[in-house]
Amino acid sequence: MTERDCIFCKIVNGELDAEVVHDEEDVLAFQDINGRAPVHVLVIPKQHVANLEEIGALPDTVTKRLFEVASAVAKKLGVTENGYAVRINNGADAGQVVFHLHLHVMGGRELGMP
Numbered sequence: 001m002t003e004r005d006c007i008f009c010k011i012v013n014g015e016l017d018a019e020v021v022h023d024e025e026d027v028l029a030f031q032d033i034n035g036r037a038p039v040h041v042l043v044i045p046k047q048h049v050a051n052l053e054e055i056g057a058l059p060d061t062v063t064k065r066l067f068e069v070a071s072a073v074a075k076k077l078g079v080t081e082n083g084y085a086v087r088i089n090n091g092a093d094a095g096q097v098v099f100h101l102h103l104h105v106m107g108g109r110e111l112g113m114p
């Protein structure tokens with residue numbers, strides 16, 4: 001998939017709507033359209049990188065911010081105390097369907113390993 005067709009790039013550039021939870025210079029967080037937990041937010045770099053194999057293209061500060069924003073979102077949505085999962089589906093066996101790197105932040109129920 002090219003960047004031009006990427007649905008998360010379209011959310012970043014405003015072509016597609018999303019329920020934004022957190023917006024800053026290089027990182028965006030929005031509600032997963034098909035939430036599978038009471039809290040299910042996606043945290044993405046605004047710069048298109050497909051997966052972890054391409055993460056070297058991101059400035060280190062942005063990579064760090066992805067995790068800091070995941071933590072901030074968890075706090076904002078009230079799941080810090082009970083805990084939450086931060087998951088990256090990377091590639092086919094993990095079920096990745098959107099090839100723009102994203103962190104799933106999930107909480108509000110017990111989340112075991114798959």
Ligand code: AMP
Pocket residue numbers: 007016018030031032033034035042088089094095096097098099
């Ligand atoms: P995956 O690539 O397996 O990590 O999953 C991609 C996630 O993106 C899924 O949980 C989808 O529900 C979610 N998703 C797909 N399209 C949208 C959209 N337009 N807005 C918000 N979330 C989306």
Ligand code: ZN
Pocket residue numbers: 003006007008009010047048049099100
């Ligand atoms: Zn993209």
